[in-house]
Amino acid sequence: MRAGSRDDADVIVVGAGPAGSSTAHWCASAGLDVLLLEKSAFPRDKICGDGLTPRAVAELARMGVDLDPADGWIRNEGLRVFAGRRSWELPWPDVTAFPGYGSAMARATLDHRLAQHAQRSGAKLLERTKVTGPLLDERSGRTVGVRAQTADRRDVVYRAPVVVAADGVSSRFATALGITRRDDRPLGTAYRTYFRSEGTARHEDAWMESHLELWSGAPGKSDLLPGYGWIFALGDGTVNVGLGSVSSTPARQSAVGHDYKALLQQWTQNTPEDWGFTPENQVGPIRGAALPMGFNRTPLYRDGTTLVGDAGGMVSPFNGEGIAYALQAGRVAADAIAQARTRTTDAAREAVLGGYAERMRADLGGYYTLGRAFVRLIEHPAIMRFGTRYALPVPVVMQFVVKLLSDCYEPRGGDWVDRLIAALARVAPAA
Structure with a gap:
């Protein structure tokens, strides 16, 4: 894992959205030499609802991002839900795992701030640098870097032992490696x-x-x-x-x-x-x-390439939330990359890097499986209509729904709703 004399970094991150900047921040914080490549120039727009659940806020806090409301980090109290010509105000769940508030910020601003945060942590950011494909080892076929084009249209090559694909839903980098989207996911x-x-x-x-x-x-x-x-x-x-x-x-x-x-x-x-x-x-x-949604591109790690965020299909089938899981994936991937550096054999390093996929699967696989079942149900208009008109107004159902859909429940302990959701996520096959 240690960068050799021909390497430009310990890790190259392709894409400076939330997933890429999170990965870059955590890798740089662990002492790795990080090259963060972004095809556009900041600030740049991304299509998103711009909402940040308490789960996302918790990840930002872990990163050390300053969430001062005076700097534009608006705080919201929960969800106001409209259904069946009625409305309810549902506060974010009161759990110890996450803060009691969410936030919202336009992605043009959020992504720029997170990229700057990664820079302050030590990552080197290159904007207007378009990655055109992977660089493969001729003998093993392993990813050993990227091919890119600079702002002045020069073709360049950057080398690193690990490349993180954080290049969004289309993930041309993963596609070039034959890691394509799955047709059995929402x-x-x-x-x-x-x-x-x-x-x-x-x-x-x-x-x-x-x-x-x-x-x-x-x-x-x-x-x-x-x-x-x-x-x-x-x-x-x-x-x-x-x-x-x-x-x-x-x-x-x-x-x-x-x-x-x-x-x-x-x-x-x-x-x-x-x-x-x-x-x-x-x-x-x-x-x-x-x-x-629901890990729609797998495997999440293969032969020197790690997929994070939308590149790995990490949007929740329950609510369309992707930022929280992108930030989480960056943190988990960085931990695996940093730990792999301490191993002394190629086989041991590969095992640790592959452990990233297993950890994400263990954390989210069961929850996403429940989400796939949820999507299959709401595809039927009669079920959707019955749920919004008759089931949702029941207070206990409402409590269950807001925790399940927001993914804000105590994974261990908590009240009976937390324990039920946690149990369902554990027994659901994490395919």
């Missing part, structure tokens, strides 16, 4: 835009708002879609407004064929006037992206 679609909200009812809302009934047309007179709409105040005078839909497989999603951009436009046009979701207040276009 796939989500999300579309969002921004609205100026100063002086409106949405400005600095203390609740992340979720609309569980997402209709293709007039409520009650059209198709009920498997997904939800959201409104997240960002604390900077704008709100992120979007919708997401999920299918149990990519094939089922292709068969649906809804125009989600038009659906989002229709939804915002029908919102109350005092919300201010008007064309005049809209900031930027409606943009969409795929959400890779």
Whole structure:
């Protein structure tokens, strides 16, 4: 694992989103020489709901990120859920494993701050450096670096014993190695835009708002879609407004064929006037992206390449949340990479590096399996309608749902809801 005389770093990280910057931070903090490559220049936009659950906030705290509200880290108290023409305000679960608040920040700002944090930890960031493919050892086929193109279109090669693919949902790096997406995992679609909200009812809302009934047309007179709409105040005078839909497989999603951009436009046009979701207040276009869920690209480690975040399909099938798991994956991957340096044989180093995948599978595999079952259920409009109208209003069900969907439960101990969710996640096969 120790970088040789021909190596440019101990580890190369491809992509400076939350997963890549987390990996770079933790590797640099462990004393590794880190090269973080980003194809764009900061600040740059990414399509996302911009919401940060308490689980994500906990990961940021572990990284030592300063979460001072004065610096734009708005705090929210929980979820305001709309379903069946009723609404509930559900505080984030009171558990010791996570803080009692979430946050929200536009990805253009969040990603830039996390990349800067990785730099302060010692990582070397190269912006406008597009990785074009892996560099393979001619004899073993192992990844030993990357091929890249600089801002002035020069072709360059960077070498390292380990490369971390954090290049998002398409992960061209993993695809080039033959690590392709799985067709037996859920796939989500999300579309969002921004609205100026100063002086409106949405400005600095203390609740992340979720609309569980997402209709293709007039409520009650059209198709009920498997997904939800959201409104997240960002604390900077704008709100992120979007919708997401999920299918149990990519094939089922292709068969649906809804125009989600038009659906989002229709939804915002029908919102109350005092919300201010008007064309005049809209900031930027409606943009969409795929959400890779439930470990939809495996293996997470193979022959010198580690997959983190969206590259490994780590979005939760329950709620479309990906930032928390991207940050977690970076931390776990960095630990494996740092530990591998202490081993004295190639076989021992490979075993430790491969342990990253096993640890992620142990932590999240059962939970994601439950999420896949959840997606298969809500694909049926009758089940979705029954759940939102009759099951959700029951207080004990509501308590269970907010912990399960937010992944904010005590993994050990806690109340009976925590113990039930933990037990279900343990017994579910972590495939």
